[in-house]
Amino acid sequence: MAKKTGKHTLEDSLKRLEAIVEKLEQGEVSLDDAVELYEEGVLISKECSEKLKAVELRIKKLSKAADGTFQLSAFDKEESDT
Numbered sequence: 001m002a003k004k005t006g007k008h009t010l011e012d013s014l015k016r017l018e019a020i021v022e023k024l025e026q027g028e029v030s031l032d033d034a035v036e037l038y039e040e041g042v043l044i045s046k047e048c049s050e051k052l053k054a055v056e057l058r059i060k061k062l063s064k065a066a067d068g069t070f071q072l073s074a075f076d077k078e079e080s081d082t
Contacts, residue, residue, distance in 0.1 A: 010051050017044045 008016075020041040023029055029037065060073065 008047075010048060013044050013048050013051075017041055017048070020044070 020037045024034060024037055024041075
């Protein structure tokens with residue numbers, strides 16, 4: 001099941017972005033409509049990028065090194081299985 005973040009799921013946003021690209025590629029919309037679709041696509045693209053960055057941070061973990069400093073490291077699936 002897709003998790004909701006913000007207004008839409010990432011999957012819904014990507015589907016809408018694909019639909020916008022298809023309409024623009026067909027070239028059958030007026031210039032005004034094309035500009036509006038383009039602007040909507042840019043906003044959706046930014047929203048998707050932000051969602052992906054948030055997910056990336058969630059799958060990284062903060063770990064303490066031997067010298068006492070903290071560092072982000074990639075999420076290790078094997079560790080999560082234990």
